[in-house]
Structures are given as C-alpha cells and as structure tokens.
Amino acid sequence: MxxxxxxxxxxxxxxxxxxxxxxxxxxxxxxREQTVLRVQDSSAVTxxxxxxxxxxxxxxxxxxxxxxxxxxxxxxxxxxxLWAGQITRAVSVLxxxxxxxxxxxxxxxxxxxEDQIMRAVAWQxxxxxxxxxxxxx
Numbered sequence: 721m722x723x724x725x726x727x728x729x730x731x732x733x734x735x736x737x738x739x740x741x742x743x744x745x746x747x748x749x750x751x752r753e754q755t756v757l758r759v760q761d762s763s764a765v766t767x768x769x770x771x772x773x774x775x776x777x778x779x780x781x782x783x784x785x786x787x788x789x790x791x792x793x794x795x796x797x798x799x800x801x802l803w804a805g806q807i808t809r810a811v812s813v814l815x816x817x818x819x820x821x822x823x824x825x826x827x828x829x830x831x832x833x834e835d836q837i838m839r840a841v842a843w844q845x846x847x848x849x850x851x852x853x854x855x856x857x
Contacts, residue, residue: 741778742754744787755778759774773797804843
C-alpha cells in the first residue's frame with residue numbers, strides 16, 4: 721500500500737466519532753455503541769410528521785434502556801396529547817394569520833377533524849402547557 725493510502729486510512733481512523741448522550745444518565749456515548757429503541761409516546765411530536773407519537777430512546781447500555789423503556793411502557797398514550805402537539809406544530813409553522821384562516825389551515829396541516837381539535841384543546845387547557853417537541857427538534 722502506498723503512503724497516500726495510509727494517510728487516508730489514518731485520517732478516517734483519527735477523526736472523532738459522532739457521540740450522543742444517554743437519555744437516562746447523560747453520559748457521552750459513541751453513536752455506534754448506543755442502545756437504541758423506538759417507543760410509543762403521545763408527547764413526541766417533531767417537525768417530521770412521520771415520527772409523531774414515537775420517541776427514539778438512546779442509552780449507554782441495556783441496563784439503562786430497560787429502566788427507561790419501563791417508564792415509557794407505564795406511561796399512557798393519550799391521543800388528545802398527540803393531537804395537541806400536532807396543532808402546536810401547525811400553528812408554529814403557519815405563523816400569524818387571521819383566526820378564520822388559521823383554523824382551516826390547521827385542519828389541512830394536521831388532518832384532524834373538529835371533534836379531535838376540540839378534544840385536543842380541552843386536553844391542552846387542562847394541562848396548561850404546549851405538548852410535543854415541535855419546533856425543538
């Protein structure tokens with residue numbers, strides 16, 4: 721092997737590997753060594769609608785994953801919470817609009833019907849804070 725091939729190989733070996741934090745203890749873990757699990761979570765709403773209602777857990781090992789997964793298994797999936805997060809995302813994407821236009825646009829963006837929107841608003845009012853991670857991921 722010539723020296724330029726060795727230099728290229730060394731370059732890739734010496735590069736820092738991507739890391740992430742353990743969702744339970746906060747330890748820095750190389751991505752290739754993480755334990756990863758997708759769980760249902762009605763509070764999980766990001767800018768990518770494909771992942772609504774699902775959270776990707778990342779931990780430093782099986783023990784922490786078992787503990788964290790148990791928390792999510794015990795947490796009820798509340799459809800109204802998911803809808804509230806989807807509405808929050810839609811409103812943040814739309815920006816300032818007249819209320820009459822905003823309602824129609826929220827319906828179009830979320831695919832929710834009037835009953836679902838009313839149930840989501842009632843859930844939101846009873847919990848007092850925006851739902852989901854929309855705008856933060």
